[in-house]
Amino acid sequence: MxxxxxxxxxxxxxxxxxxxxxxxxxxxxxxxxxxxxxxxxxxxxxxxxxxxxxxxxxxxxxxxxxxxxxxxxxxxxxxxxxxxxxxxxxxxxxxxxxxxxxxxxxxxxxxxxxxxxxxxxxxxxxxxxxxxxxxxxxxxxxxxxxxxxxxxxxxxxxxxxxxxxxxxxxxxxxxxxxxxxxxxxxxxxxxxxxxxxxxxxxxxxxxxxxxxxxxxxxxxxxxxxxxxxxxxxxxxxxxxxxxxxxxxxxxxxxxxxxxxLPHAVSAEEAVGDLPAVNGRTVKRGTRRFDTLYAYRSDRQPSAYARIMREWPGFASDQGVWDHVIRALPRDHQTFAEMRSGAEYPEAQATARRIVDRIAGERAILAGTTAYEALYNSIVPPYDVTKFPNRWWKLRPDFPVRTLMAHIGKDTYSHIHYDADQARTISVREAARLQSFPDGFRFSGTMNPAFRQIGNAVPxxxxxxxxxxxxxxxxxxxxxxxxxxxxxxxxxxxxxxxxxxxxxxxxx
The missing domain is CATH 3.40.50.150 (Vaccinia Virus protein VP39)
Known part of the structure; x- marks a missing residue:
C-alpha cells in the first residue's frame, strides 16, 4: 500500500x-x-x-x-x-x-x-x-x-x-x-x-x-x-x-x-391500505402525479404499511400522489374473474368463458361477425405457448413476483388481487411492493415512473x-x-x- x-x-x-x-x-x-x-x-x-x-x-x-x-x-x-x-x-x-x-x-x-x-x-x-x-x-x-x-x-x-x-x-x-x-x-x-x-x-x-x-x-x-x-x-x-x-x-x-420467524410480508399487507381504484372507470390519457389520494379510512395500516408511511425524511400522513393505473378496457372483466395466482393461459381461458357466457345471453352465434367482434373485444391475442407468466394475478396472502423494468411498458405481470377493482397495480402500489416509502416522489409520468421502480434495488x-x-x-x-x-x-x-x-x- x-x-x-x-x-x-x-x-x-x-x-x-x-x-x-x-x-x-x-x-x-x-x-x-x-x-x-x-x-x-x-x-x-x-x-x-x-x-x-x-x-x-x-x-x-x-x-x-x-x-x-x-x-x-x-x-x-x-x-x-x-x-x-x-x-x-x-x-x-x-x-x-x-x-x-x-x-x-x-x-x-x-x-x-x-x-x-x-x-x-x-x-x-x-x-x-x-x-x-x-x-x-x-x-x-x-x-x-x-x-x-x-x-x-x-x-x-x-x-x-x-x-x-x-x-x-x-x-x-x-x-x-x-x-x-x-x-x-x-x-x-x-x-x-x-x-x-x-x-x-x-x-x-x-x-x-x-x-x-x-x-x-x-x-x-x-x-x-x-x-x-x-x-x-x-x-x-x-x-x-x-x-x-x-x-x-x-x-x-x-x-x-x-x-x-414472521411470515414474509404479503401483497395485501403491502398495499391493502391504499385507496381502491375501479379499473372499469379509468380513461385513457397521460397520468400525472398531481392528485392526492387519501389512505383508506376503513383499513388499519399493517406494520409494513406503517413503515412506508413513517419512513424518516419521507413520511406521509395524508395519502399518496401517484396512485394511478393504466386504462385496459379490454381486460377488466378477465381481471375480475381470474383466480389469485393465475397466469396467462388461465387468463385467456377465463376470457373465452366470458365471451361464451355473453354470447349466450345475447344469442350471438359462434362464427358470426358479431361473435368475432365480441371475442376480439375481450380475449387477449397473445399466444398462450409463449411467455405463459406474462400475466399474473397477485395472491393477497403471499409476496409478489419480481418487479421488472418491463412494467414501464405494461403491468400485466402484477394484476391486483381485488376482483372488485379489476385492474393492474398503480405506480404507488409498485413503489410499495418495491419498499419505496410513500413520501418518495418519482419524476416524469406513469411509464417512466414504473420503469424507475422496476429497475431499482428495494x-x-x-x-x-x-x-x-x-x-x-x-x-x-x-x-x-x-x-x-x-x-x-x-x-x-x-x-x-x-x-x-x-x-x-x-x-
Missing part, C-alpha cells in the same frame, strides 16, 4: 471517529433504491451518477432538493464519458480520493461477461484498460471508479445471471479483481422476501472492504421466512451451479431463516445490507489505531477464507 492511500484511509477513519456519517457515492443509481437504504442506515448520500434523465432527476429531487448544486445533481451522465475527478468537481465534493467512504451501485453485467479475468486484472495494473474493450466498459469503468475514490467499502448489486453468465462466474471474478486492488470481498444470492420486502426478488449482492481495515464480509440474518415456490428454487439452483461446480472463495450462503433490502456495512465501518474506526494497518492486513493475509461471519480482526 502506498503512502498516499494509507494517509487517505487514516483521514477517512479519523473523520468517522468524530461521529460524522459515512459518505456514499451511488453509481448507476437509478431512482435511488440503494441510496435510500443507505441513508436510512445513517449514511450521507453525497452524489450519484445515472444516465437516464428521469431517474437522475428523481434522485436529485429526493436526496438533494435544497442543494445549491441541484442542477448538477439532477444532470444525467454516462459513466463511460465521465471522469471521477470531474464528477467530484461538478458536485463540489473536493478531491476524488477524499470525497467518499463507500461506493455503491449495480453496473450491468451483460457486456462485461465476455471480457473475463484477464481484462479485470489488466484494470488492476492499468487504470485506462477499460477503454480498449467497449464490451466491458461498464464493469471495468466501475472498477476504475473504485481505484479513483479508494473507498473504505464497496457495494454491488446485480442479477443472478452474473453467477453463470457465458459459462463463468462473473461475481467470483469481480472478487478477484477487487482483491488485486486492495480489498477483501464476498458475495451472496439473497431473496428480498427474507428481509421484509413483499416481493420474491433474487439478486446477487457483493460487498468489499479495504484490506487494511481487517474486516470480513458478512451478510444480514433473515427477518422473515418463506417457502419459495418451486420456480424460484429451480432458478436459484441454476444460478448457483458454477458456484457449486467450480468452488468459490467469495460466496457466502445467505441466511434463510426458520419457520419461527430500499429495505439495501438498508439491511447497509446496516451491516455501517456497523463494520464503525467498529473499524473505533478499534483501529491510525498506525495499525500493517498488523490488520498481515492477519487477514494469513487467513485462508473470507467467508466467515467475523466483523473485525483487530481490537
Amino acid at each position: 502506498n503512502t498516499k492511500v494509507a494517509a487517505g484511509i487514516d483521514k477517512k477513519l479519523e473523520r468517522l471517529r468524530t461521529g460524522a456519517p459515512p459518505r456514499v457515492m451511488d453509481l448507476f443509481s437509478g431512482a435511488g433504491g440503494i441510496s435510500l437504504g443507505f441513508q436510512r442506515a445513517g449514511f450521507s448520500i453525497e452524489g450519484a451518477l445515472e444516465m437516464d434523465p428521469h431517474a437522475a432527476l428523481t434522485h436529485a429531487l429526493n436526496f438533494h432538493p435544497d442543494s445549491v448544486r441541484f442542477a448538477a445533481h439532477a444532470h444525467a451522465r454516462d459513466i463511460t464519458l465521465t471522469d471521477p475527478a470531474a464528477l467530484c468537481d461538478e458536485l463540489g465534493l473536493g478531491t476524488v480520493d477524499e470525497a467518499i467512504d463507500v461506493l455503491v451501485g449495480g453496473p450491468p453485467c451483460q457486456a462485461y461477461a465476455r471480457v473475463g479475468r484477464a481484462k479485470l486484472r489488466e484494470v488492476a495494473d492499468h487504470p485506462e484498460a477499460f477503454r480498449v474493450d467497449p464490451r466491458g466498459n461498464l464493469y471495468l469503468r466501475y472498477l476504475e471508479y473504485v481505484r479513483a475514490f479508494q473507498p473504505l467499502a464497496v457495494f454491488i448489486e446485480n442479477v443472478p445471471d452474473i453467477l453463470h453468465y457465458a459459462h463463468h462466474n462473473v461475481a467470483e471474478e469481480i472478487v478477484e479483481a477487487l482483491e488485486d486492488i486492495g480489498y477483501v470481498a464476498g458475495y451472496s444470492l439473497i431473496n428480498s422476501a427474507f428481509h421484509g420486502v413483499p416481493q420474491m426478488r433474487d439478486r446477487v449482492f457483493l460487498m468489499a472492504y479495504r484490506r487494511e481495515l481487517g474486516l470480513r464480509v458478512r451478510f444480514p440474518a433473515a427477518t422473515h421466512h418463506l417457502e419459495l415456490p418451486s420456480g424460484y428454487a429451480g432458478t436459484r439452483a441454476v444460478a448457483l451451479r458454477y458456484v457449486d461446480r467450480l468452488g468459490s472463495r467469495g460466496y457466502i450462503a445467505p441466511d434463510l431463516g426458520s419457520p419461527e 430500499p429495505l433490502m439495501a438498508n439491511a445490507l447497509a446496516e451491516i456495512i455501517y456497523a463494520d465501518l464503525e467498529a473499524a474506526a473505533l478499534h483501529m489505531a491510525p498506525q495499525s494497518h500493517s498488523l490488520a492486513a498481515a492477519e487477514l493475509r494469513g487467513s485462508s477464507s473470507v467467508s466467515k461471519h467475523v466483523t473485525y480482526l483487530t481490537k
Whole structure:
C-alpha cells in the first residue's frame, strides 16, 4: 500500500471517529433504491451518477432538493464519458480520493461477461484498460471508479445471471479483481422476501472492504421466512451451479431463516391500505402525479404499511400522489374473474368463458361477425405457448413476483388481487411492493415512473445490507489505531477464507 492511500484511509477513519456519517457515492443509481437504504442506515448520500434523465432527476429531487448544486445533481451522465475527478468537481465534493467512504451501485453485467479475468486484472495494473474493450466498459469503468475514490467499502448489486453468465462466474471474478486492488470481498444470492420486502426478488449482492481495515464480509440474518415456490428454487439452483461446480472463495450462503420467524410480508399487507381504484372507470390519457389520494379510512395500516408511511425524511400522513393505473378496457372483466395466482393461459381461458357466457345471453352465434367482434373485444391475442407468466394475478396472502423494468411498458405481470377493482397495480402500489416509502416522489409520468421502480434495488433490502456495512465501518474506526494497518492486513493475509461471519480482526 502506498503512502498516499494509507494517509487517505487514516483521514477517512479519523473523520468517522468524530461521529460524522459515512459518505456514499451511488453509481448507476437509478431512482435511488440503494441510496435510500443507505441513508436510512445513517449514511450521507453525497452524489450519484445515472444516465437516464428521469431517474437522475428523481434522485436529485429526493436526496438533494435544497442543494445549491441541484442542477448538477439532477444532470444525467454516462459513466463511460465521465471522469471521477470531474464528477467530484461538478458536485463540489473536493478531491476524488477524499470525497467518499463507500461506493455503491449495480453496473450491468451483460457486456462485461465476455471480457473475463484477464481484462479485470489488466484494470488492476492499468487504470485506462477499460477503454480498449467497449464490451466491458461498464464493469471495468466501475472498477476504475473504485481505484479513483479508494473507498473504505464497496457495494454491488446485480442479477443472478452474473453467477453463470457465458459459462463463468462473473461475481467470483469481480472478487478477484477487487482483491488485486486492495480489498477483501464476498458475495451472496439473497431473496428480498427474507428481509421484509413483499416481493420474491433474487439478486446477487457483493460487498468489499479495504484490506487494511481487517474486516470480513458478512451478510444480514433473515427477518422473515418463506417457502419459495418451486420456480424460484429451480432458478436459484441454476444460478448457483458454477458456484457449486467450480468452488468459490467469495460466496457466502445467505441466511434463510426458520419457520419461527414472521411470515414474509404479503401483497395485501403491502398495499391493502391504499385507496381502491375501479379499473372499469379509468380513461385513457397521460397520468400525472398531481392528485392526492387519501389512505383508506376503513383499513388499519399493517406494520409494513406503517413503515412506508413513517419512513424518516419521507413520511406521509395524508395519502399518496401517484396512485394511478393504466386504462385496459379490454381486460377488466378477465381481471375480475381470474383466480389469485393465475397466469396467462388461465387468463385467456377465463376470457373465452366470458365471451361464451355473453354470447349466450345475447344469442350471438359462434362464427358470426358479431361473435368475432365480441371475442376480439375481450380475449387477449397473445399466444398462450409463449411467455405463459406474462400475466399474473397477485395472491393477497403471499409476496409478489419480481418487479421488472418491463412494467414501464405494461403491468400485466402484477394484476391486483381485488376482483372488485379489476385492474393492474398503480405506480404507488409498485413503489410499495418495491419498499419505496410513500413520501418518495418519482419524476416524469406513469411509464417512466414504473420503469424507475422496476429497475431499482428495494430500499429495505439495501438498508439491511447497509446496516451491516455501517456497523463494520464503525467498529473499524473505533478499534483501529491510525498506525495499525500493517498488523490488520498481515492477519487477514494469513487467513485462508473470507467467508466467515467475523466483523473485525483487530481490537
